[in-house]
Amino acid sequence: MEDLGSVTWPPEPIRTERLVLREPEPRDRAVFVELLASPEVHTYLGGPRPRDELERELPRVPQRAPGSFVVELDGAMIGQILLRRATGHRRPAAAGKADLGYLFLPRAWGSGYATEACTAALGWLDGEFPGEPVVLTTQSANAGSMRLAAKLGFTEVERFVAWGAEQWLGMRAPARPSA
Secondary structure, eight states: OOOGGGSOSSOOOEEOSSEEEEOOOGGGHHHHHHHHHOTTTTTTTTOOOOHHHHHHHSOSSTTOSTTEEEEEETTEEEEEEEEEEOOSOSSTTTTTSEEEEEEEOGGGTTSSHHHHHHHHHHHHHHHHSTTOOEEEEEETTOHHHHHHHHHTTEEEEEEEEETTEEEEEEEEOOOOOOO
C-alpha cells in the first residue's frame, strides 16, 4: 500500500444506509474530547486521557489526515475510523500494512454502526488500494471488538502480550481487484 498521503484527500463523504463518513470538522472537537476522555471507550486502550489536558492540547480540527474519518449519524459525530500505515508496529506480521482502528461513543454501541462504518471505510480503501491486506489489533478481552473483527472478515494471525494484557492481531485478506 502506498502511503495514505498519496490519495486525494478528503474524498467525497461516504454514505451508507444510516451513516456518513467524512473528514473531521471544527464542530467535531467536543466529541473527540468526549471519545478520548471516556473511561468506557478506553477500557481496553490503556485508560482515558484527562479531559482538561485534551481541552488544552487537541487542535481545533482533530485528526485531519488521510485515512481519518468522522462517523456521523443524523448530523452528529458518533465515532471515528482510522486507516493508516502500520509503522513501528510491535508485530512483524503487521508492519507496513494498512491498519484499521475505530472509536465509538458508548451510546452508539450495539446498533451495528461500527460494522456499517468499518465496512464502508474498508470499501473505500479497497477502491484506493486494490489487493491491500489490512490488519487490526485489539485486546482479546474486548469481546465487542473481537466480534466486530470477525464480522469484518479478520482472522487471527497471532496473540501476544503488550501493555500488560493479551492482544489479538487479525488480518483481512486482500479484496480481489475487479477486472
